[in-house]
Amino acid sequence: MSPDSMWSIGELAERAGVTVKTVRFYSDRGLLPEAARSSGGHRRYGPDALDRLHLIRSLRTLDLPVPDVERVLDRDDTLEDVVAGRLRQVGSRLTALRWQEAALRLLQDCGPEERAARLRLIGAVSVPPSTAPLAGFWRRWLPPRLPARLVSAIVEHSVPQLPESPTPAQVLAFTRLHAFVTAPCPGTGNGQPAAHRAGGGSPAVLYDGLVEAYALAAPHLRAGRPPRAGEALDCFVSAYARSCDTRDTPGFRRGLSGQLAADPRIDRYWDLTAEVTASPDPTPGVTHDWLRTALDDQLAGTAG
Structure with missing residues (x-):
């Protein structure tokens, strides 16, 4: 096809069902290269331009920004x-x-x-x-x-x-x-409650053990079982004992019960977390309280 037999910008716009302004915009951005120029210096387009213009319109219908359209046209493998x-x-x-x-x-x-x-x-x-x-x-x-x-x-x-x-x-x-x-918490240097330090000793050993104990206790909470002695409680107490490099003894359990009762608490956090998630899975806070209660009940039974 000679330049004069190709489509003018107006003819391309009419065939594509768009305005001349739209064709000129994409042409000026380099998205719609012209095939030639007429003898009068006007832009001329071939059939390939119509296919390309249809592709551009499809991509823009999906609300893809023009820079993303440019990426797709430059490299087909970027579409995905x-x-x-x-x-x-x-x-x-x-x-x-x-x-x-x-x-x-x-x-x-x-x-x-x-x-x-x-x-x-x-x-x-x-x-x-x-x-x-x-x-x-x-x-x-x-x-x-x-x-x-x-x-x-x-x-x-x-x-x-x-x-x-x-x-x-x-x-x-x-x-x-x-x-x-x-919210700032008065009386603390960092604006939040004091760090949880029950058990002393090695915090890494303590928290590693607590994560394991919570996982063992979770099935009991999901099943609605009341706090009880067992593997989860033993793992819970062991985490504190190992963090202090001591043994799990009846005396240690009695001391731990009192120490946990004095721990800083963030019950409000766990209550709101449960409301946000609306999940049947117990929060770590609820699990911790379940294990604490299991420990207190065991000690009460032993004392009785």
Whole structure:
């Protein structure tokens, strides 16, 4: 085809069902190369340009940004990566919208006397919400110099997975949880409760053992069994004993019971975490209390 027998910019726009402005925009960006110039210096396009323009429109219909369209046109093998990235962005936007909807319903369903307080809680949390403040809370709460892999494991088990489609009650629980972990705590140097140090000795040995004990106790809690002596309790007590480089004896158990009763507590954190997740799985806080009660009941039975 000679340049004068090819399509002008207006003819290409008409065949594609778009405006001349659209064709010129993509041409100027280099997405729609012209095949030639007419004798008068006007752009001319061949049939390949129509196919390319249809592809561009399809990609733009999916709301792909122009830079991503350029990547796809330059290298066909990037289409899968671009689509995957776009899906992640859309998923994040949908999650944000669901949280916004639940937050709006939370405000709609409460009385005027509660609305201002709830609005302050909601306004302090990003959308979609981030669990980074919760992770930071635990990194401050845990004893210093724990191995990184142990800190990561504890944070993973202690920071709740947020629902993608929350209820208004879950939004309220998370905003209260966020307020709890970010509020200053008077009398502590780092603005948070003192680190849990029951047992003394080696914190790494203690927390390694606690993770194992919680895993052993979890099936009992899921089954609704009351606190009881057994492997989980023995593992729990052993963690404290080994961290102090001592033996698990009746005397040690009595001392540990009193020490645990004096531990700093964050029951509010675990209560709100359970509300946020609405999961049947027990939180570490609930599991810890179950084991403490099992220890106290065993000691009471022994004394009796």
